[in-house]
Amino acid sequence: MSGADHIILLSGGLLLVSILAGLVSSRVGAPLLLVFLGLGMLAGEDGLGGIVFNDFQGTYTLASIALAIILFDGGLRTPLRTVRAAWAPSLALATIGVLITAGLTGLAARYAFHADWPTALLMGTVVASTDAAAVFLLLHQHSLDIRRRVAATLEVESGANDPMAIFLTLTLVELIAHGGSKGLNLDADLSVLAMELGYRFLLAFGVGASFGILGGMLLGRLVNRLELAPGLYPVFVVAGALTLFGATQVLHGSGFLAVYLAGIAAGNQRLRANTLIRRFHDGIAWISQIVLLIILGLLVTPHTLGPYLLPGAAVAIALVLVARPAAVFLCLTFTSFRLEERLFIAFVGLRGAVPIYLAMIPVLERLEASQQIFAATFVVVLVSLIIQGWSVPWVARWLDVQIPPAPEPTNRLDVNLPSQMDREVVGYTIKDGSGALGKTLAEMKLPPGTRLLAVLRENYVVPDRALADFKADDYVLLISPPEHTMTLDRKFLPKRRSEREKEMTMVDFSFPAAAPYAAVAAAYELPMAPEDQGRSLADVILARLKVAPVRGERVRIGEAELVVMEMDGVNPSAIGLRLEPPPPPQAVTRLRSSLLWAHRRLGLGRLRLRRRRA
Amino acid sequence: MDITSLISPESVVPSLKATSKKQALQELAKYAATLTGLHERAVFDVLLERERLGSTGVGNGIGIPHGKLPQLTRLYGVFARLDRPIEFEAIDDQPVDLIFLLLAPESAGADHLKALARVSRLLRDKSMCEKLRATSTADGLYALLVASEAQAA
Numbered sequence: 193m194s195g196a197d198h199i200i201l202l203s204g205g206l207l208l209v210s211i212l213a214g215l216v217s218s219r220v221g222a223p224l225l226l227v228f229l230g231l232g233m234l235a236g237e238d239g240l241g242g243i244v245f246n247d248f249q250g251t252y253t254l255a256s257i258a259l260a261i262i263l264f265d266g267g268l269r270t271p272l273r274t275v276r277a278a279w280a281p282s283l284a285l286a287t288i289g290v291l292i293t294a295g296l297t298g299l300a301a302r303y304a305f306h307a308d309w310p311t312a313l314l315m316g317t318v319v320a321s322t323d324a325a326a327v328f329l330l331l332h333q334h335s336l337d338i339r340r341r342v343a344a345t346l347e348v349e350s351g352a353n354d355p356m357a358i359f360l361t362l363t364l365v366e367l368i369a370h371g372g373s374k375g376l377n378l379d380a381d382l383s384v385l386a387m388e389l390g391y392r393f394l395l396a397f398g399v400g401a402s403f404g405i406l407g408g409m410l411l412g413r414l415v416n417r418l419e420l421a422p423g424l425y426p427v428f429v430v431a432g433a434l435t436l437f438g439a440t441q442v443l444h445g446s447g448f449l450a451v452y453l454a455g456i457a458a459g460n461q462r463l464r465a466n467t468l469i470r471r472f473h474d475g476i477a478w479i480s481q482i483v484l485l486i487i488l489g490l491l492v493t494p495h496t497l498g499p500y501l502l503p504g505a506a507v508a509i510a511l512v513l514v515a516r517p518a519a520v521f522l523c524l525t526f527t528s529f530r531l532e533e534r535l536f537i538a539f540v541g542l543r544g545a546v547p548i549y550l551a552m553i554p555v556l557e558r559l560e561a562s563q564q565i566f567a568a569t570f571v572v573v574l575v576s577l578i579i580q581g582w583s584v585p586w587v588a589r590w591l592d593v594q595i596p597p598a599p600e601p602t603n604r605l606d607v608n609l610p611s612q613m614d615r616e617v618v619g620y621t622i623k624d625g626s627g628a629l630g631k632t633l634a635e636m637k638l639p640p641g642t643r644l645l646a647v648l649r650e651n652y653v654v655p656d657r658a659l660a661d662f663k664a665d666d667y668v669l670l671i672s673p674p675e676h677t678m679t680l681d682r683k684f685l686p687k688r689r690s691e692r693e694k695e696m697t698m699v700d701f702s703f704p705a706a707a708p709y710a711a712v713a714a715a716y717e718l719p720m721a722p723e724d725q726g727r728s729l730a731d732v733i734l735a736r737l738k739v740a741p742v743r744g745e746r747v748r749i750g751e752a753e754l755v756v757m758e759m760d761g762v763n764p765s766a767i768g769l770r771l772e773p774p775p776p777p778q779a780v781t782r783l784r785s786s787l788l789w790a791h792r793r794l795g796l797g798r799l800r801l802r803r804r805r806a
Numbered sequence: 807m808d809i810t811s812l813i814s815p816e817s818v819v820p821s822l823k824a825t826s827k828k829q830a831l832q833e834l835a836k837y838a839a840t841l842t843g844l845h846e847r848a849v850f851d852v853l854l855e856r857e858r859l860g861s862t863g864v865g866n867g868i869g870i871p872h873g874k875l876p877q878l879t880r881l882y883g884v885f886a887r888l889d890r891p892i893e894f895e896a897i898d899d900q901p902v903d904l905i906f907l908l909l910a911p912e913s914a915g916a917d918h919l920k921a922l923a924r925v926s927r928l929l930r931d932k933s934m935c936e937k938l939r940a941t942s943t944a945d946g947l948y949a950l951l952v953a954s955e956a957q958a959a
Contacts, residue, residue, distance in 0.1 A: 627898065627899055631899075635899075683899075700864070700922065701864060701870075702860060702897050703859060704860055707859050711859055715873075715874070717915055717918070751916075751919070752919075771919050771920075771926070772920075
């Protein structure tokens with residue numbers, strides 16, 4: 193049938209064009225998601241394609257699947273150490289942060305759109321969650337090496353706040369739509385309403401979290417137990433994730449939370465066919481991404497956006513400049529993030545497909561103001577993608593949150609051994625600039641538990657005894673415990689010497705993490721607190737940070753700065769000393785002093801209060 | 807912090823001969839001893855103690871051994887260009903062929919750190935290192951090190 197053929201031609205073509213356009217966009221630095229969205233709009237009714245597409249119901253279903261897959265994939269690639277480094281701030285941002293953002297943005301929407309309170313709050317809620325996909329892509333696309341804990345917080349937050357925003361949106365929509373009919377009754381006692389809301393919240397997140405974690409672990413077990421054709425493992429995993437999503441949703445849990453946690457739980461086990469599963473997921477996450485944004489682009493009718501452009505932009509600006517920073521600063525009050533890091537986290541609250549997806553819910557529920565909400569959301573997302581998406585690399589540089597880039601493991605081969613074996617086989621081609629060039633095996637000082645399997649040179653295997661040193665284009669195969677593969681990367685991969693690395697002031701001296709702090713402090717006039725006596729450099733950093741350290745972490749000590757240079761598993765192994773850390777940008781200094789001033793004023797206020805009570 | 811206040815043409819060694827880190831430090835201690843009038847052994851011990859904390863081989867073939875000595879009255883620097891690169895336990899495992907030795911009085915405090923930061927910044931400049939490696943006379947090396955001052959200022 194020609195109808196089907198046309199659809200296939202169209203979808204295939206759109207996918208192809210998207211991928212190619214993505215290639216171009218990374219050259220010009222345009223946010224990839226914006227390109228996909230733009231392509232969808234271009235293909236749509238007001239664009240060149242002229243495709244009229246208004247199937248909200250179908251889109252919603254498809255988008256749910258796509259989102260579930262993206263979140264699951266996001267979980268899969270989130271190592272536990274990322275979660276460990278960032279769970280507390282991320283959790284605060286994903287719960288209270290979403291509420292604050294939603295409330296403040298709602299306030300802005302009320303005035304920008306002259307909307308009634310429920311509609312305005314719904315608008316605020318819909319755009320309250322940062323987009324996991326957008327954040328991941330943005331950080332990776334510009335190959336930004338952001339300080340690990342900042343990046344980890346942004347990543348975990350963006351995955352974890354989607355379920356919260358979805359829950360809030362559904363609840364609000366229900367409150368507005370069937371205010372009097374179903375379980376939620378606006379006319380009822382406030383306490384009854386609060387009870388009902390609390391019950392639903394617990395149900396959604398309790399069921400979601402427990403199903404997610406248990407389901408993810410079970411999924412991992414099953415993969416390791418079942419004997420399947422290799423190609424079926426990834427499919428099995430996706431099927432499992434979608435089943436888990438559906439089952440959780442049917443039981444009124446948050447399916448999105450479930451798949452995200454399931455991804456983390458499954459991804460941090462040693463899985464059989466690990467590489468296959470990851471590659472496959474990489475692919476379908478991309479497809480989901482592209483499909484989601486193109487369809488959303490198709491769905492919108494650009495010429496109807498006109499009247500919403502200005503108020504939408506106003507809401508977007510309120511969101512970026514007021515609501516998000518307020519939420520971030522409040523949620524991160526008790527963390528050890530520096531002011532620059534807080535500012536960066538506040539700035540990278542990117543909105544992506546999730547808000548548009550959420551904006552479909554009011555449309556499906558036929559809320560009165562649904563068209564307004566959908567249009568406004570679309571404008572907010574566009575503005576966010578354009579402004580934030582484009583400026584992030586610049587802002588990262590300005591706020592000095594970047595870290596020296598890690599060697600790129602692109603020249604590394606990973607072979608996955610049967611599960612439960614705590615070893616990985618890795619392979620490297622020795623290239624120009626590699627630290628191994630010209631070294632003998634003994635000089636390489638391989639990490640413990642690591643063994644050289646073979647060296648391939650010009651199509652033959654170099655016999656152990658004949659191996660004098662490593663030469664260019666040698667192919668080296670090693671077997672190693674997984675925690676040491678980063679160390680191997682450093683030893684065998686060429687050192688990337690980018691402009692940025694040069695320009696970023698590196699540390700002056702570096703020390704083993706176990707070096708006694710007292711000795712270092714004495715040599716470099718660092719302040720010595722009594723409790724630092726007997727501590728190693730690593731201990732001092734840990735005591736100052738109060739959270740699991742990650743590579744690139746910096747701690748100001750006196751005039752100098754200690755930097756975590758290398759990690760061995762979860763512990764710092766090398767620590768650098770920067771004698772003259774660069775001063776923060778002037779604007780940041782000014783902001784810091786005005787914040788301090790405000791803080792003092794607040795303190796004064798509290799003091800007065802106490803006095804009055806006395 | 808002026809490089810000129812740290813080194814003079816006499817404290818530049820254009821081709822130091824050493825086969826090991828220990829030997830290089832010994833040789834440098836000898837030069838430092840003649841400059842400062844201190845005991846060679848005292849200088850060497852201070853340097854060795856600092857190296858035990860972590861190598862001062864900062865990468866890219868650069869070594870910046872340093873230490874504090876109570877008997878000194880001011881900062882002293884010795885710059886050496888090695889005949890042949892030597893193993894220095896540097897952070898990047900690369901052999902070292904340019905060494906800037908810095909000795910400070912116990913009381914130097916902030917000046918010591920400023921000088922260290924200055925030296926470290928100077929030798930982090932790759933083109934500077936290339937020029938230093940291509941120069942074989944003491945006067946030439948001194949001129950290069952001092953000329954950097956004008957650019958940096």
